[in-house]
Amino acid sequence: xxxxxxxxxxxxxxxxxxxxxxxxxxxxxxxxxxxxxxxxxxxxxxxxxxxxxxxxxxxxxxxxxxxxxxxxxxxxxxxxxxxxxxxxxxxxxxxxxxxxxxxxxxxxxxxxxxxxxxxxxxxxxxxxxxxxxxxxxxxxxxxxxxxxxxxxxxxxxxxxxxxxxxxxxxxxxxxxxxxxxxxxxxxxxxxxxxxxxxxx
Amino acid sequence: xxxxxxxxxxxxxxxxxxxxxxxxxxxxxxxxxxxxxxxxxxxxxxxxxxxxxxxxxxxxxxxxxxxxxxxxxxxxxxxxxxxxxxxxxxxxxxxxxxxxxxxxxxxxxxxxxxxxxxxxxxxxxxxxxxxxxxxxxxxxxxxxxxxxxxxxxxxxxxxxxxxxxxxxxxxxxxxxxxxxxxxxxxxxxxxxxxxxxxxx
Numbered sequence: 001x002x003x004x005x006x007x008x009x010x011x012x013x014x015x016x017x018x019x020x021x022x023x024x025x026x027x028x029x030x031x032x033x034x035x036x037x038x039x040x041x042x043x044x045x046x047x048x049x050x051x052x053x054x055x056x057x058x059x060x061x062x063x064x065x066x067x068x069x070x071x072x073x074x075x076x077x078x079x080x081x082x083x084x085x086x087x088x089x090x091x092x093x094x095x096x097x098x099x100x101x102x103x104x105x106x107x108x109x110x111x112x113x114x115x116x117x118x119x120x121x122x123x124x125x126x127x128x129x130x131x132x133x134x135x136x137x138x139x140x141x142x143x144x145x146x147x148x149x150x151x152x153x154x155x156x157x158x159x160x161x162x163x164x165x166x167x168x169x170x171x172x173x174x175x176x177x178x179x180x181x182x183x184x185x186x187x188x189x190x191x192x193x194x195x196x197x198x199x200x
Numbered sequence: 201x202x203x204x205x206x207x208x209x210x211x212x213x214x215x216x217x218x219x220x221x222x223x224x225x226x227x228x229x230x231x232x233x234x235x236x237x238x239x240x241x242x243x244x245x246x247x248x249x250x251x252x253x254x255x256x257x258x259x260x261x262x263x264x265x266x267x268x269x270x271x272x273x274x275x276x277x278x279x280x281x282x283x284x285x286x287x288x289x290x291x292x293x294x295x296x297x298x299x300x301x302x303x304x305x306x307x308x309x310x311x312x313x314x315x316x317x318x319x320x321x322x323x324x325x326x327x328x329x330x331x332x333x334x335x336x337x338x339x340x341x342x343x344x345x346x347x348x349x350x351x352x353x354x355x356x357x358x359x360x361x362x363x364x365x366x367x368x369x370x371x372x373x374x375x376x377x378x379x380x381x382x383x384x385x386x387x388x389x390x391x392x393x394x395x396x397x398x399x400x
Contacts, residue, residue, distance in 0.1 A: 160372050168364035193396040
């Protein structure tokens with residue numbers, strides 16, 4: 001690939017770079033606008049992105065398509081964060097790190113998911129949980145082999161409990177019954193209890 | 201109150217007894233029909249109750265009103281079952297009894313709630329959970345005083361975990377990932393772990 005000084009790219013290449021910048025600006029603006037107001041419309045998002053409605057519609061044919069693209073990008077970003085986590089070593093500590101990182105993502109996603117709720121099929125939301133759930137399962141299996149997690153309950157159930165306890169914390173915070181402060185530690189303490197071998 | 205042999209009641213009294221029988225038949229039929237098919241309509245429900253549509257509408261002005269009445273009766277029935285539970289003695293065993301009874305109710309309610317979902321305001325569903333949740337809280341408080349449940353987590357959070365783990369089991373069973381068989385024991389084992397003092 002030949003690199004050229006800024007402003008001197010061949011016309012086609014400059015156009016593609018422009019388009020990429022616009023798409024990024026539109027997705028950033030859409031995410032911010034939808035988090036602030038789940039009902040944010042295309043005109044508001046275009047304005048926040050600094051592009052015209054025609055440009056926006058050139059990239060995303062509908063509001064639903066735009067919301068789906070925002071969701072897809074957020075899922076991909078989250079996956080990168082979770083993939084970079086070190087889940088080796090003591091399974092208790094690894095669970096704490098996984099909960100803390102997952103919690104930050106859910107916290108960030110919550111408003112976005114609320115906005116996207118009506119535009120993203122439930123099946124797609126479920127599939128987006130598949131990889132995170134497999135990560136939890138691998139950690140639980142490792143902890144079982146190490147003898148620090150219980151093995152008297154089905155592993156799929158223990159994964160479901162992880163999911164359920166984290167989302168319950170999000171609901172409690174949204175309802176004002178729980179403080180966001182220290183929520184990740186609370187979740188980890190609850191899960192470590194639920195996962196402890198019953199004899200211990 | 202004067203009792204009279206069947207068929208010889210004064211006309212007004214016989215009419216009221218008829219009306220009561222019809223209301224019970226309509227509520228029974230509505231509950232059965234809605235559990236079998238959440239979209240069951242008024243004609244089907246009237247037919248199953250053995251009354252005409254006009255009679256049904258004489259007691260319940262709309263399908264929504266009928267569904268609300270079915271829900272209210274189911275809540276009252278559940279409350280009676282839970283009020284009769286013995287929650288004294290060993291808190292662990294009491295929690296097991298409470299989970300088993302709650303689980304049977306949720307199992308019965310699940311299809312009904314799915315049917316009622318669009319017709320019962322979320323706030324009413326929340327209020328219906330208030331008394332059951334207070335019952336859980338009292339048991340947890342008693343177990344804390346006895347030193348068998350942890351006291352390092354907010355009590356409202358421990359109540360939320362109860363709620364969340366039970367409903368998660370219902371979801372897992374509906375999705376075919378968990379067997380209904382032994383589910384109450386699984387829930388109790390999970391909660392007892394989550395509630396155990398961390399040092400134990």
